Amino acid sequence: MEDETQHKSTQQLTSSFLHLRRRITAYRTYQLGSKIEAEIQVYFDREQIQKLARTLQLTEGEEEGEEAEEEKIRLLEEFEERLGTGFDSEL
Numbered sequence: 001m002e003d004e005t006q007h008k009s010t011q012q013l014t015s016s017f018l019h020l021r022r023r024i025t026a027y028r029t030y031q032l033g034s035k036i037e038a039e040i041q042v043y044f045d046r047e048q049i050q051k052l053a054r055t056l057q058l059t060e061g062e063e064e065g066e067e068a069e070e071e072k073i074r075l076l077e078e079f080e081e082r083l084g085t086g087f088d089s090e091l
Contacts, residue, residue: 045082052079 052075058068 048075048079048082051075 055072055075
């Protein structure tokens, strides 16, 4: 009888340990995924800023056509939308 109680106790402890281990693993995976997502977003933000800057510089001082003006407006609208979702100002 005592062996059976000890066996059940050991099983419960093992089960609790395995559950805790799975939760820790899931949390670490979540943290890693969040870091990767943040790095990818920084890359895309940097690319968007560079594209906007290039577009504005290329048309600066030139006689602008309607197409160039529309491209600037489109890029500025994209940038404004991105700013609305949060943006790393350290770029």
